[in-house]
Each structure stands twice: as structure tokens, then as C-alpha cells.
Amino acid sequence: xxxxxxxxxxxxxxxxxxxxxxxxxxxxxxxxxxxxxxxxxxxxxxxxxxxxxxxxxxxxxxxxxxxxxxxxxxxxxxxxxxxxxxxxxxxxxxxxxxxxxxxxxxxxxxxxxxxxxxxxxxxxxxxxxxxxxxxxxxxxxxxxxxxxxxxxxxxxxxxxxxxxxxxxxxxxxxxxxxxxxxxxxxxxxxxxxxxxxxxxxxxxxxxxxxxxxxxxxxxxxxxxxxxxxxxxxxxxxxxxxxxxxxxxxxxxxxxxxxxxxxxxxxxxxxxxxxxxxxxxxxxxxxxxxxxxxxxxxxxxxxxxxxxxxxxxxxxxxxxxxxxxxxxxxxxxxxxxxxxxxxxxxxxxxxxxxxxxxxxxxxxxxxxxxxxxxxxxxxxxxxxxxxxxxxxxxxxxxxxxxxxxxxxxxxxxxxxxxxxxxxxxxxxxxxxxxxxxxxxxxxxxxxxxxxxxxxxxxxxxxxxxxxxxxxxxxxxxxxxxxxxxxxxxxxxxxxxxxxxxxxxxxxxxxxxxxxxxxxxxxxxxxxxxxxxxxxxxxxxxxxxxxxxxxxxxxxxxxxxxxxxxxxxxxxxxxxxxxxxxxxxxxxxxxxxxxxxxxxxxxxxxxxxxxxxxxxxxxxxxxxxxxxxxxxxxxxxxxxxxxxxxxxxxxxxxxxxxxxxxxxxxxxxxx
Amino acid sequence: xxxxxxxxxxxxxxxxxxxxxxxxxxxxxxxxxxxxxxxxxxxxxxxxxxxxxxxxxxxxxxxxxxxxxxxxxxxxxxxxxxxxxxxxxxxxxxxxxxxxxxxxxxxxxxxxxxxxxxxxxxxxxxxxxxxxxxxxxxxxxxxxxxxxxxxxxxxxxxxxxxxxxxxxxxxxxxxxxxxxxxxxxxxxxxxxxxxxxxxxxxxxxxxxxxxxxxxxxx
Numbered sequence: 087x088x089x090x091x092x093x094x095x096x097x098x099x100x101x102x103x104x105x106x107x108x109x110x111x112x113x114x115x116x117x118x119x120x121x122x123x124x125x126x127x128x129x130x131x132x133x134x135x136x137x138x139x140x141x142x143x144x145x146x147x148x149x150x151x152x153x154x155x156x157x158x159x160x161x162x163x164x165x166x167x168x169x170x171x172x173x174x175x176x177x178x179x180x181x182x183x184x185x186x187x188x189x190x191x192x193x194x195x196x197x198x199x200x201x202x203x204x205x206x207x208x209x210x211x212x213x214x215x216x217x218x219x220x221x222x223x224x225x226x227x228x229x230x231x232x233x234x235x236x237x238x239x240x241x242x243x244x245x246x247x248x249x250x251x252x253x254x255x256x257x258x259x260x261x262x263x264x265x266x267x268x269x270x271x272x273x274x275x276x277x278x279x280x281x282x283x284x285x286x287x288x289x290x291x292x293x294x295x296x297x298x299x300x301x302x303x304x305x306x307x308x309x310x311x312x313x314x315x316x317x318x319x320x321x322x323x324x325x326x327x328x329x330x331x332x333x334x335x336x337x338x339x340x341x342x343x344x345x346x347x348x349x350x351x352x353x354x355x356x357x358x359x360x361x362x363x364x365x366x367x368x369x370x371x372x373x374x375x376x377x378x379x380x381x382x383x384x385x386x387x388x389x390x391x392x393x394x395x396x397x398x399x400x401x402x403x404x405x406x407x408x409x410x411x412x413x414x415x416x417x418x419x420x421x422x423x424x425x426x427x428x429x430x431x432x433x434x435x436x437x438x439x440x441x442x443x444x445x446x447x448x449x450x451x452x453x454x455x456x457x458x459x460x461x462x463x464x465x466x467x468x469x470x471x472x473x474x475x476x477x478x479x480x481x482x483x484x485x486x487x488x489x490x491x492x493x494x495x496x497x498x499x500x501x502x503x504x505x506x507x508x509x510x511x512x513x514x515x516x517x518x519x520x521x522x523x524x525x526x527x528x529x530x531x532x533x534x535x536x537x538x539x540x541x542x543x544x545x546x547x548x549x550x551x552x553x554x555x556x557x558x559x560x561x562x563x564x565x566x567x568x569x570x571x572x573x574x575x576x577x578x579x580x581x582x583x584x585x586x587x588x589x590x591x592x593x594x595x596x597x598x599x600x601x602x603x604x605x606x607x608x609x610x611x612x613x614x615x616x617x618x619x620x621x622x623x624x625x626x627x628x629x630x631x632x633x634x635x636x637x638x639x640x641x642x643x644x645x646x647x648x649x650x651x652x653x654x655x656x657x658x659x660x661x662x663x664x665x666x667x668x669x670x671x672x673x674x675x676x677x678x679x680x681x682x683x684x685x686x687x688x689x690x691x692x693x694x695x696x697x698x699x700x701x702x703x704x705x706x707x708x709x710x711x712x713x714x715x716x717x718x719x720x721x722x723x724x725x726x727x728x729x730x731x732x733x734x735x736x737x738x739x740x741x742x743x744x745x746x747x748x749x750x751x752x753x754x755x
Numbered sequence: 756x757x758x759x760x761x762x763x764x765x766x767x768x769x770x771x772x773x774x775x776x777x778x779x780x781x782x783x784x785x786x787x788x789x790x791x792x793x794x795x796x797x798x799x800x801x802x803x804x805x806x807x808x809x810x811x812x813x814x815x816x817x818x819x820x821x822x823x824x825x826x827x828x829x830x831x832x833x834x835x836x837x838x839x840x841x842x843x844x845x846x847x848x849x850x851x852x853x854x855x856x857x858x859x860x861x862x863x864x865x866x867x868x869x870x871x872x873x874x875x876x877x878x879x880x881x882x883x884x885x886x887x888x889x890x891x892x893x894x895x896x897x898x899x900x901x902x903x904x905x906x907x908x909x910x911x912x913x914x915x916x917x918x919x920x921x922x923x924x925x926x927x928x929x930x931x932x933x934x935x936x937x938x939x940x941x942x943x944x945x946x947x948x949x950x951x952x953x954x955x956x957x958x959x960x961x962x963x964x965x966x967x968x969x970x971x972x973x
Contacts, residue, residue: 199881199911199964200971654968657879657961715878715908
């Protein structure tokens, strides 16, 4: 009994108070140092505020204050301020302990137009299970009995790999393709357009060389002239791959295969998957006409396909461009037809001046303007009799064009430099002009403006008129190669699209000191003996992985708690400082409803909303993309004891202290 | 002295602008073209109480999208501002992009005052698109136009089209088609009057939303 009395006396003594104060201060100092050193609040609190020892200190304070108050029994009136103060302290401590146990601090994410009543509790662990009927459930890991935890690592790295996994390449619809170290035996498959593809899967770090060799292996050029391939494949993909044979023939893009020398290329339709031994897969496609196309699949995939909303897994896609499987002749035919159609739909008065002139001349000879114009563009060096007739009726600014032609031929393709060398009198008007096309256009305008003052040229040879007209067109940016290059191809048939599964693997890593940056990894053994490894999705919005043969999906994420309020977001906005792009404030228009009513509220950075029952909503973050809807992060805080204990406790302490200090009830008269 | 100062400070008052109050009103969607032409409430918007509302009754169909879902008028003397809301139900992800709607409005002007045209992206209530403001000649009159051309954001469109997001709710296809419809809000009137009511019209447009909360994609 003596011992109990002694212990009780100590627990209520000033010495115990000093010990508690000193220890708490020490813990807080340690926490501050740790946090500033590691930049991790989580790390610091794991040793201090979240540690059971700190909780024990709080209980220590509670006991100390309670016993020190009870020791005054039997109470007298002069004890009242002391008791009131101590009661206030106990209420505050009690409020904190209740908040710690029953309170809530988390994040709610809402998108404009939709709502939520779910709060994510950071740095907690749970499994979200979604069934195919849309039902979603949460299982806190600490209370999990459904799945056996086979493995857990505090930090890991997720590796997403497309197409190739271990020794095989996987494309939906085909048998697994064995991965080799060189392009020896292909796997063949016929697509829906009847094209037979040769598919290779190779593991090598010599990506460019391998791809180039495969392309060269079956390349044929229908020209006796020497040809040289410039494959130009880099880490960022193809950079203007071309074949040099009399002229440069592009192998990729809208201008691919087009050449004035009418050279055609052929090759074997090939699909080539190369694993570069660095977790990347380079996917190449070559068609029967020599086109090339590639796409690099890295860990950062720009998009992922979800099959059956993710219940059947995830995949990725490789699509060939529309210009594949169209040969050179077909391209020119199709683009010419499209050009004719588009030109015929433009009213004459909306055409540029050179075209209006041509149209007038065509009308004079009762010819079809669009057909004759296209004919001229495609073959201006070799005019048909009809075109020759047209040029006898065409009204051109001949003097201006004559002198332009002279200047252009003397400049040898470098007009700007030539004008500068010759101190062209109107050179100051060329300031800021960088391209030859712009210079040509500006020079034409000047020539037309001063054409009366230009030296006389005598009789113009009619045979030169087509050449002058060509210059006139070029000065207006009208050139057949340019027109062709800007026209896209419509696919003659559906371009080939291949899909393959995404493979996920995980690599445990040493945990980081900044705990907030750790990505824990969890391996579960499911009741059907399936093993599944899941990364921790800290924001609660990563991919969910299929389990139970696609009947459910699973995600490892923070615990989610439902609150008794539904929050709907109408609009979130940034308010900028006047005449500035720096933000002044952020606001969100919310509807907050419970079972009884709905209220409309605008919250902002310094304007929080608190419900009657003590739920507080703070606007903590707006994720926004210009012109698109916004996602808002609301910090949600709930302290169940705030109005019952914490605030009244504070009032009591204030009253008690004022009474003690002002009225000094212990003062002896 | 303190009391005198306090008295002086608190005795000043500024005449407060009397703003009309606003009330939530529902806007119907479109009927399916068969009598009776029932139009279900689809949207809600905050409307100043002094605006005049005009709706098509059940005797008439508004299946034709050239007809507005609702029309509001602000009348002051002989000047009127006309505010119309249209929706354009669609069954696929393909729709007329907002910028094409803007172009159509631009082409309704025979001429636009220099530096009096503004087109900026806007997003609210789950819709995203463009806002246009222009002053110029239209039908031989000088007018100002404030217009919003909006489409349901892709993430919401996908969410509404995926059945299991409904969670035990089964929505009819017609209703989903209405929910995913593109929307335009257009106000046209004389420049002076439009300037006076600009904030009201802007607040009206920004309060526009679907009555039902869109299922969250998160």
C-alpha cells in the first residue's frame, strides 16, 4: 500500500511533470531535426509523434494532471481555479487522444461534374477489390484474413514491358514468337488484307544495325543507278530515313517514295521486334514498297489498353500509318484526284491571282481549268497541245516575271544572298525574311509594283511563258511537290494494328530515407493459389490488376473511409493577379450534402468549410490542364472531440488561468 | 475621441448594388420525336428571377437540334438579350468539335469589330470547350455575342458509356445519349446591354450543369 501511495504520489508530482515536459521537448526536437535532415515527415514521425512512446507521454500527462488534481481532495473553494485549469488540460488531452483514435485526416479527390464521399487516408495500407458488377470493397491490410501475404518490400520498382517477356514475343492472335539473337527464321502470318508478314523477335543492343540489316536483306530498287541507304534510326526514332538513288527518296511520312525519277522500291513485308536489353522494345515495320515505320516502347507508355475495363488485363498497341501499302504511282493518283476535287470546289474569285489568270485562259480555250492546271503542275516541262494553246491566251505580268526569272537564274538558288550582294535597292524590306520562298514572294510583289519602271524586254518568246508562269506560281507558294507533300493518304485498306499484353514485374530496392517516396510492394497468395504482386498506389488511382480469372480486380493502395457527406464539384478555378500569370488564389464551387440537405459553398485556400458535425474541407490542390476539366484534392479533417472536449477545455484553461493570476485565490491576507 | 472616430468611420456607407436574386431552374433535354413529346429534365442552371423564360410545350417536338432546349430573354425598354441553350445528343464519341461551333458563330457575323473577338478554352461542370466573345454586324445590326460551345469531357463520356460504372443503376440508351450530348449556350444582344449584363450571363453559364452527378471515374 505504501508503494502504491508512493507511486501515485510520484505520478501526480511536479517532478513527473518536469520529466514529461523535458522528454516531450526532447522528442519534439529530435523530430524536428530528423524531419529537416531527411525531408521526410513520415520518417521523423515514425520515431517521434507516431511512436507508441509519444502516445505514452500523452497518457503520462493525462495521469499526471489527473492525480495532481485529485491530490487536492477534499476540495475547497480556493482550489476551484486550479481544478478548472486542470480539467481544461485533461479535456484537451482527452480530445487529442480521441482524435488520434477516432478522428480522420485524409484526402478526397473530385473531378468537375462528379462527386465523392470517399477519403483516402495517406500512408495506410489496404486492398481495393472491384467485382465485374461494379461493387467495390476495401480490405485494410492489418485486418486482412482473406489473402495470405507471401512477401512485402518497403520499396520497389515496377517494370512495365510490352511485347517481349523472357524468351518470347507475344502478339495477340499469334503463337508466342521465340526471341533469338539474329534475324534467321521468321514467323509468318497473313493479315486481313492478304499481306504475308515476316516477324522476327531479337534481343540485341545493336538495334540500329540489326534493323538496317534486316531492311537491306530484301531491298530492291528498279534503277541501274547506284543507291545508298540512309537509315537514320536514333534513340528518338527515325529521323528522315531515305534512299539516295539519283535523288533523295524518303522512306517515311507523307512524301515517302515520291520522286521525279519515277524510281520504285520493293522489300519483304517485315515486322521486327528488338529488345535492346534495357527494358525497351523497338518495333519496326517495313512494307512491300519500302516504307519504314517504328515505335519505341519504353517503361513510360503513353497509353495502355484496358481489356474489359481491365478485368481481362492490359495491353499495348502498334498501328501502321495510313501511307503503308500504297505504292508511289497509287499515291500520286489518289492525291491528284483529291487535289482536283478540292480545287473544283473553290469558287474562282477565292483562288489566288495566278490561278484566276489560268482559269480565265482555260475558259478562253473552253478547256477544263482544274484538269489542265493539274496537268501543268505535274508536267510543266512537257506541255500537251491543249496546254500550249492555253498559254497563247494567258495574260501574265511578263515584264516583271522576265526580270524575276533573270534574277533567279543568276542567283543560282540563293536569292537572298544574291540580292544582298548586289545591294538590291529595296533590301531593307527583306529584313526578317529567312526562307527563299518568302524572299521569292516578296521580290514578286516588288517587281509587280515597279514593273512600269523596269527596263523593256522586247518580244517575249511564247515558249518561255510556261516557265514564267511556274515562277509566278512558286512565288505564291504553289508547287506540285509541296502540294503532294502536304496531302495525307487515306488508307486503301485498314492499316494493320497489332496488340500485345503488358507484362508487369517488380524489383525490390533498398528503402529510401524519405519514406513518402517509397513504393512498397506486396505479394499475395490468393485462395486459388494464384500469386500476384502489387505496387503501392499512393494516390489510389493506379491500375487495378485482374484476379480470379478476370472476375475481380485488385489494387494495393491507402485505406479509404466513407464520410457521411457527399461532395460534388461544379467548378474549380485559379484567380490570377491582375495583368499577371501568377496565381493569387484558388477556388472551388462545391455542393456538400448529407441525408437531410444540400448546401452550396465556395471554398478557397484561406476559406475552409466546416460542417455542423465537425468535418472540415480544405482546398489543397487543383490539378488542371488548360481548357480541360479539373481535379481537385480536398484535405478532409474530422475531429469528433473538438467541440465536446478540445475547445471547451481551452476555455476552461483560460478561465482558470485568469482566475489564478487575477484573483490570486492563494494570496494570504 | 475614440467614440467620435468610430462614429465617423461607421457612419459612411456606400450604396449597395441591388442584384437580382437567382433561382435554380431545370432545363429539359430533347424528346424522342414521338407524341406525346415528353422532355425530361436534364440540366439545371441558376437563373436571375427577372429573366423571362420560354420553353416548347409537350405539344411540340424539339428533336430538331436547331430548336433550343430553352430560351431566356432579358428585356430593357425596346432592347432584348436572347439567351439560348442547345444540346446535341450523340451516340458515339464523334461529335462536332467546339471550335467548329465557334467558327459557325463567327460566320454569322458579316463583320467583326477589330480587336473585339476573343476565343478562349473553358471548362466547368464536367464540360469542356471554348468561349467566344465578339462584337460586330449581324443581320445588319451591331450586336455582341457571348457563346459557350461545350462537350462532355472525354473522361466523363467514357465513364457514362461503361455500364459497370453505374453501380446497380440501369440507364436507358436514350437517356445516356442525352446525358452525353454536346451543349451550346449563346447570348446575343445590343453591345451596351450585353456589357451591362455580362456578369449575370457569365454566372448563368457557369452555373450550368447536369442535374445528376456524373459517375466518378476515380
